[in-house]
Amino acid sequence: MKSRTLAAPMLGVLFLGLLAASASADAVTHGDLLLSDGYVRAMPPDAPVAGGYVTIANKGSQDDRLVAARSPRAGAVQIHEMTMNGDVMKMRELPDGLPVPAGGSVELKPGGYHLMFMQVPTPFAEGETVETTLVFEKAGEVALPFAVRAMHAAPAAHQGHASDHSGH
Amino acid sequence: MSAIPDTARQSVGNLYRAVWRWHFYAGLLVLPFMITLSITGAMYVFRDEIDNWYHADLKRVQVQDSQRLAPTAQVASALDAVPGTAVKYTDPADPGASTEITVSTDRGKMAVYVNPYNGLVLGAMPDRSTIMWTVRTLHSFKYFGTWTRYLIEIAAGWSILLVGTGIWLWWPRGQKGGIVSVRGRPQRRVFWRDLHAVTGLFVGFFIVFLAVTGMPWSGVWGGKVNEWANGNNFGYPDGVRVNVPMSGQKLDEVAKAAWSLEQARIPESVGHGTPITLDDAVAAFDRLGLHRGYAVGLPQKPEGVFSGSVYPDDLSRQRVVHLDQYGGQPLLDMGYADYGPLGKWLEWGINTHMGQTFGVLNQIILLAACAAIVLLAVSAAVMWWKRRPSGSLGVPPLPTDRRVFRGLIAILAVGGVIFPLVGASLLVMLALDMAYVRLSRRNPAVTT
Structure with missing residues (x-):
């Protein structure tokens, strides 16, 4: 059971991510790139950072790369990756950005690649739109709105036994 | 029996044999534990250094000039990444440390690490699952369950017996070397005997100290003493x-x-x-x-x-x-x-056992002691192997006069009363030894 300790909350996030993905969102075309379903999660009152997600498709014949992002609502936006190694979850910045292969697509989603909106003076509230600019190595800058969606609910669907509270 | 001078009186020879026999038994039982305790202990003494290096991705952050974020903001960030209930907030111990937030989830407690300067979650893992927590539970054998911890308690008691009998065996009896020097070459048994005796002489104090200061953690003795010493006033000092x-x-x-x-x-x-x-x-x-x-x-x-x-x-x-x-x-x-004074002494002993009292010097001395204990175990195994007759356990011979056992048994009885679990294990060993002797008499092929 140990190996599943972390999986549940992560699954909860993933699950909501899938739900969110199924909702329609405005897609933006820029050259060969199609950006769709951009959203950020609403922030709890005290939270300093928020995750952002979007799907980027590259219909061209040239590889491209997401190298930076920014938003007037945040002091900084970083490109991050979440990885799971056994029970250990790690989040790290991708300093070289994120490749978008020719003819392929990359999905920024909970539990994987994502954007981190940092230094957010006014927390994102559900129903708002957060203007965000993504910077690509070749395609240049693309502005698109990120919808603010509800925070993930408690992963009630995955309640197992409330076991192993001893922490040994 | 090269260590005994030919001139030794018969009674000394008898006692020597008796002590040697129990030193052998104790060693045989304790040897594997001494090795695991030394290796895990030597690592655990450097727990902060090792954890901070091994889990650097989670535990270390770039030092920044900016103010740290408010604890509530860091907790909110942690809960955003790992949904659940925050149960503990651990302040970063130094400017390069991350904040650890313990979150109770429906799958157990998680340790979530947050960069205190920008609020980013660095990662998460099950609570108390860092490499040093694992080493700690291996050291106490808790890793393998509750009952296995009793083995460690027995091993600690037997290791004190080993030091006592070992010093007695080391005691110079007119031989030309092997007191603080090592005779012979590695091919010869006397080299390993001397290496063992001389190392043991220097490290014996540390073995006793570590065994005694480790006892408070033990399952039976430590548990009872803790309840007795700290069970009043809701667990607070008087x-x-x-x-x-x-x-x-x-x-x-x-x-x-x-x-x-x-x-x-x-x-x-x-x-x-x-x-x-x-x-x-x-x-x-x-x-x-x-x-x-x-x-x-x-x-x-x-x-x-x-x-x-x-x-x-x-x-x-x-x-x-x-x-x-x-x-x-x-x-x-x-x-x-x-x-109280007893509590202060005890905590000092525990603190020193964990390498915390004298800074780096404390850590290095314990590391050296652990290395020496491994050397003791290895040299013991080699000297036994070199002496051991083929196809036999190679138990040291019985004394011809059994009366010499009385003193030994008296010492064991006193120790056994103070540490009941150790005493019980001594009784079992005594019974096994007697059975072994009987078996040997009936079947001379087993005789050593």
Whole structure:
């Protein structure tokens, strides 16, 4: 059971991510790139950072790369990756950005690649739109709105036994 | 029996054989434990260094000039990444450390690491699953279950017996070497005998010290002594004024407590109204002067409290403060100075056992002691192998005069009463030895 300790909350996030993905969102075309379903999660009152997600498709014949992002609502936006190694979850910045292969697509989603909106003076509230600019190595800058969606609910669907509270 | 001079009187020879026999038995049983205890112990002495290196991605951050974010913001960030209930906030011990936030999820407790400067979650893993927590449970054998811990308690008792009998065997009896020097070459048994004896002479003190100071953690003796010594006054030292309602929850369940505070219970808030925030509580703990790196147990119920606790290398800075979650006033505030003389000595012993008392020197001396203990075990195994007749256990021969066992048994009896589990194991070994002797008489092929 140990190996599943972390999986549940992560699954909860993933699950909501899938739900969110199924909702329609405005897609933006820029050259060969199609950006769709951009959203950020609403922030709890005290939270300093928020995750952002979007799907980027590259219909061209040239590889491209997401190298930076920014938003007037945040002091900084970083490109991050979440990885799971056994029970250990790690989040790290991708300093070289994120490749978008020719003819392929990359999905920024909970539990994987994502954007981190940092230094957010006014927390994102559900129903708002957060203007965000993504910077690509070749395609240049693309502005698109990120919808603010509800925070993930408690992963009630995955309640197992409330076991192993001893922490040994 | 090259170590015994030919001129030795018969009685000395008899006693020598008896002591040697028990040294052999004790060694045979304890040898594997000595090796695992030494290796895990030597690692654990450097736990902060190793954990900070092995888990650097989670535990270390770039030092920044900017102010740290408020604790509530960091907790919110952690809960955003790992949904659940925050149960503990651990203050970064130094400017390059991350904040550890313990989150209770439906799959157990998770340790979530947050960069205090920007609020980014660095990662998460099950609580107490760092490499050094694993090493700690391997050291105590808790890793393998409750019962296996008793083996460690027996091993500790037997290791003291080993030192006592070993020193007796080492005691110079007119031989030309092997006192503080090593004779012969590695091909010869005397080389290994001397290496073992001389190493043992120097490391014997440390073995006894580590065995004795390790005993408070043991399953039977340590558990009973802890209950007896700390079971009063809700688990606080006698001098500490406890005049607030106490909950049934123990501090140790929230944040690992010092040995003397394992029975300490968490008090209940007496106030009403609007609770103070974690930020207020942390500000109060800072104002009260808790050593950096303190853990804050968060209130989980209306009568819960903010429990600040810290057990730094500097013993005198051990501190536990419980704050009323409404008024923010300390309900109970105690430090090392509140322990009685016995408690102070005991905590000093434990602190030194863990390599914390004398800084790096403490760590290096213990590392050297651990290396020497491994050398003792290896040289013991080699000298036994070289002496061992083929196809036999190679138990040292029985003394011709059995009366010499009386003194030995008397010593074992005293030790056995103080440490019952060790005493019980000695009785079992004595019975096995007698059975072995009988078997050998009936079947001479087994004789050594």
